[in-house]
Amino acid sequence: MAAVTIATCLFGLVAVFLTCGGIMLGAFVLFVHYQHRKFAHIPSAPRKGLKGFFLGHAPVMVEYHKRNQSFNDAIVEMMREYGHVVAIFLLFQPIILVFDPDFVKGILCTNTHPKPYKAYKLFKKILGTRFLGNGLVSVLDYETHAPKRALLNPAFNRKYLQGMMGQFNAGADVLIEKLSHKADGKTEVAMLDEFNRTTLDIIAKVAFGMDLNITLDDNSPFRKAVSTIFAGADLEKTYPTTAFSPLPAARKMRKDVRDSINFLRETGRRCIEERLKAMEKQEEVPSDILTHILKEVDGFKKESAIDLEGLIDEFITLFIAGQETTANLLGFALLELGHHPEVMHRLKTEVEAVFEDKDLLEYADISQLTYMMQVLKETLRLWPPVTGSARGLACDVVVKGYKLPKGTIVSVSSYVMARMEEYFHDPLQFEPDRFKASDDKSHYAYFPFSLGSRNCIGQQFALIEARVLLAKLLHRFEFNLVPGQGHGVLDEITLKPAGRCRNYLTPVE
Numbered sequence: 001m002a003a004v005t006i007a008t009c010l011f012g013l014v015a016v017f018l019t020c021g022g023i024m025l026g027a028f029v030l031f032v033h034y035q036h037r038k039f040a041h042i043p044s045a046p047r048k049g050l051k052g053f054f055l056g057h058a059p060v061m062v063e064y065h066k067r068n069q070s071f072n073d074a075i076v077e078m079m080r081e082y083g084h085v086v087a088i089f090l091l092f093q094p095i096i097l098v099f100d101p102d103f104v105k106g107i108l109c110t111n112t113h114p115k116p117y118k119a120y121k122l123f124k125k126i127l128g129t130r131f132l133g134n135g136l137v138s139v140l141d142y143e144t145h146a147p148k149r150a151l152l153n154p155a156f157n158r159k160y161l162q163g164m165m166g167q168f169n170a171g172a173d174v175l176i177e178k179l180s181h182k183a184d185g186k187t188e189v190a191m192l193d194e195f196n197r198t199t200l201d202i203i204a205k206v207a208f209g210m211d212l213n214i215t216l217d218d219n220s221p222f223r224k225a226v227s228t229i230f231a232g233a234d235l236e237k238t239y240p241t242t243a244f245s246p247l248p249a250a251r252k253m254r255k256d257v258r259d260s261i262n263f264l265r266e267t268g269r270r271c272i273e274e275r276l277k278a279m280e281k282q283e284e285v286p287s288d289i290l291t292h293i294l295k296e297v298d299g300f301k302k303e304s305a306i307d308l309e310g311l312i313d314e315f316i317t318l319f320i321a322g323q324e325t326t327a328n329l330l331g332f333a334l335l336e337l338g339h340h341p342e343v344m345h346r347l348k349t350e351v352e353a354v355f356e357d358k359d360l361l362e363y364a365d366i367s368q369l370t371y372m373m374q375v376l377k378e379t380l381r382l383w384p385p386v387t388g389s390a391r392g393l394a395c396d397v398v399v400k401g402y403k404l405p406k407g408t409i410v411s412v413s414s415y416v417m418a419r420m421e422e423y424f425h426d427p428l429q430f431e432p433d434r435f436k437a438s439d440d441k442s443h444y445a446y447f448p449f450s451l452g453s454r455n456c457i458g459q460q461f462a463l464i465e466a467r468v469l470l471a472k473l474l475h476r477f478e479f480n481l482v483p484g485q486g487h488g489v490l491d492e493i494t495l496k497p498a499g500r501c502r503n504y505l506t507p508v509e
């Protein structure tokens with residue numbers, strides 16, 4: 001009798017479980033179907049079978065990732081096939097991609113459409129741990145963003161940065177000294193890794209007066225933490241289940257990322273608190289971006305746009321946004337120079353004319369490097385480290401005859417538009433002369449630093465840093481690409497050269 005009762009109970013439980021599961025699955029299928037129907041009027045690449053129904057184009061993204069190709073190349077193909085407006089589905093999330101300069105202008109240059117949470121949650125938190133929080137990159141709405149941006153803007157204007165030329169030069173000199181020990185013409189040097197270290201050192205010094213010494217220290221915990229965090233973010237982007245999977249590897253990754261983020265945040269907290277104390281005691285403090293911000297907020301005494309936790313968000317934001325991007329730009333530039341000896345020759349001639357026998361490059365010197373600016377702009381056109389931006393529509397919008405309802409996530413891509421014949425002649429050619437001031441016809445089809453009020457605050461910083469580093473390196477070394485490096489890229493949060501820009505170096509005669 002008892003056995004029958006237990007069996008009945010178990011049967012009942014299983015039935016309830018199956019019914020609930022069935023209802024949930026049914027609701028989920030209806031939801032996915034609704035998402036597809038909502039955007040059925042927008043051209044889209046086929047999503048095959050059940051896998052395509054549930055995962056959308058995500059498997060294509062994984063495929064490209066495995067082949068060291070950017071998913072953006074798949075999007076270029078879709079643009080060629082389907083035109084200026086294309087829908088993609090990542091899992092069941094629709095994203096509408098629009099390749100039209102007027103749309104770019106309307107989306108980026110008005111403060112109408114905020115950043116969408118779904119596209120930026122990976123910056124706010126990685127694998128469940130607060131990362132950039134509400135820092136400048138990841139704060140979503142314009143109202144919260146504006147006062148923060150106003151606070152940081154003066155520290156990033158060209159004039160203020162001109163006063164930091166000493167620090168930019170010093171960073172470059174440490175790298176040159178290090179590389180001079182490897183410049184024997186036969187040692188492979190992964191220049192991307194070197195740029196990564198040096199740009200971390202420079203941002204740490206210029207922004208926070210910190211001497212991290214990462215260029216020389218192979219065991220820097222700071223660098224390890226940054227690498228672990230990027231690896232975690234990339235894993236979560238490609239395999240979102242890592243955020244909650246019970247598998248040991250996923251749990252270990254979550255712990256490593258948590259420890260690394262906490263390490264960075266605690267470093268930031270210490271740095272800010274020590275500076276505050278020094279300022280209270282009226283001790284001499286470095287003239288850097290942190291001092292500038294703390295003076296503005298008067299040590300958080302007045303009601304200000306930012307509190308300590310918010311400032312730690314900015315600390316991490318500047319390290320992350322201000323480092324890998326510039327390193328990748330330099331890596332891609334050196335790679336293209338290796339592939340185009342005639343461009344390299346012309347650039348070196350310009351650098352030598354400016355250099356004469358100077359040790360310290362002043363701002364006036366780098367302003368004369370006009371061809372170098374063209375090289376950097378052209379590199380950013382073909383290889384933008386940040387390929388595009390996303391917004392959530394605040395109202396219905398019609399583009400090219402397609403109605404996009406309020407709430408739609410739209411994305412604009414500098415990477416894809418750079419490859420469109422209608423905006424750039426012979427678009428796949430690396431041709432710096434297209435950026436001669438008089439020839440520049442790139443309005444709203446070229447936006448590697450984004451546009452409008454959410455554009456890159458560090459644009460001037462990056463372009464000063466890149467010119468100082470590249471000029472000093474070309475003055476001292478000949479670079480020869482290790483053969484076999486094509487244009488493969490790693491599309492991991494930022495776009496970077498897959499071959500890590502490996503070179504053989506020799507001293508310039």
Ligand code: HEM
Nearest residue numbers: 136137321322325326329386389448449450454456458462
């Ligand atoms: C070649 C180098 C760089 C490139 C290509 C680049 C690109 C970009 C892009 C495309 C955005 C907009 C992102 C979005 O729409 O979500 C952005 C934002 C930002 N970048 Fe950069 N960046 C570079 C260097 C830097 C540097 C050196 C710093 C700081 C020192 C920096 C700090 C920031 C910050 C704080 C934001 C958010 C700005 C805001 O929303 O107010 N970036 N960057």
